[in-house]
Amino acid sequence: MSLISLLADAAQAVPGTPAHQPIYWVNLGLRKGIDLGFFTLRYYSLAYLAGIMLGYWHLTRMIKAPGAPLAQRHADDLFFYCTIGIILGGRLGYATFYTGGDTGIPSLWADPKALMSLWNGGMSFHGGLIGVLLAMAWVSWRGKLSLIRVADYVSVCVPFGMMFGRLANFVNGELWGRVVTNPDLPWAMVFPDGGPLPRHPSQLYEAGLEGLAMMIIMLTLYWKTRARFRPGLLVGVFTTGIAAARFTVEFFREPDAQLREFAEHTGLSMGQWLTIPLIVLGLMLIARALMRPALASGRPAAA
Template identity: 80%
Template sequence: MSLLTLAAAAAQAHEPIHWVDLGLKNYLFRIGSFELRWYSLAYLAGIVLGYWHLSRMIKSPGAPLAQRHADDLFFYCTLGIILGGRLGYATFYTGGNTGIPSLWAHPAELLSLWHGGMSFHGGLIGVLLAMAWVSWRGGLNFVRVADYLSVCVPFGMMFGRLANFVNGELWGRVVTNPNLPWAMVFPDAPDQLPRHPSQLYEAGLEGLLMIVIMLTLYWKTRARFRPGLLVGVFTVGIGCARFFVEFFREPDAQLEDFARETGLSMGQWLTIPLILLGLFMIARAIAKPALASGRPATA
């Protein structure tokens, strides 16, 4: 039975959709104890599609980098996503008053990717460091490299959130409207109450919507000739989307008290500086005169 059919049936009967009825599995195939999981494929698909699109972008007039720089970005950003995401989780979501022992105190646990998770903000920091390294080593303008890469990132964000949904993880808060047609019961939720499928909200806002916005800005306007504009729009868009979705996303169990005490989740607090930074970059890009053309890439 398709998701649309289940949603229609739930709307008529005022019954939530049960995730288990969708027949989803968290892996593509299994051979013995080995499983090829959709989450791993989502990371791979996002990185490969982003690399392919970046390679297309740098063939258009005004590109600030060459193919060899794109190759370096592909390698180092992959490391940045994985290492930064894991270290970010250890920093922001363990230790302190979270009730989970700090992964920094147990370095071996950092390698156990199946225990805990990955932090979006940590992965973002890892990508920024990777871009800074490639830009410095290649004598490139960091802001213009960030502009080009920001157009490609939403692919990975959409695939990642869809994989979260297929895994039945990172579900949303319990719905306040019992008649919400797409309210869903996830099998691992302890209370088995209908919840928001917030993974799909994130896939739609952080992924699909940002793909449309960024591709339109790049291919249909001259935004790429205003250094900082593309990455500024991306940063504000992702930040606002994440801030909004956090109202429907279930806080990490170890940070529920933090969210109640401060009024906002950890994800929202970490997102506010991103929004402010993005607004600054947009204002700065608009205030400066546009480039007549991009600096030719070094062969």
């Protein structure tokens, strides 16, 4: 059964209710993980694992196509170091951007034990992005590879993880959206910890924009065009697209409780402020790639 059908069934769960009756998350029968008795396997952890494994599988396919700037051993190294970068970068980014200061939450930097308690939640997209960039820089430097071309290839694989991660947020009933202004919105949803008012299921918006839409765009550019022969084009499109998607969805997403006052004071959420430099960087990469001649075979011609 598709997710849309499931949502529709939930909306009609109570006989005689009007068409605009909000969907209740608790009626969807979702669970946060698989209870193994001695341990609960969280779907959020499985989402990270699925995104990383699918990205690695697709990268191994990509490097078999003409013009690949890296070999299988480099893909193996990227898989290892990017996994570390995602986890550590995401956690450290959350500690930096979303705790301490005026957030009302004690800084995780001052509590190493809490900082490493990944199972308690708290991961930053921008921190994970920095972690992946550092991982790519290390593998590129050690393997004498072009960083911009490595970034092109990795960027095609990232939307897999973005989609799975946001779907896991929805399954967990977390990171829900703002209260809807249109009471007749058919997919408005009441979340367990979000109060009695219906909200936007912004996790699904993010899964659709940051995940599925970017996946279609990036896969099409790689497999159906010669974009991979223009260094920086793929990563530029990805950076611009993912940042624009995040900026848009933030209008529907409830700001983190500790940063709600910051969003009201500045007019934009922390996530939106952090995406603006990414949009500028992405557009610069696209312009640079299009102004330079395409590579004939994917590798610079010998002098």
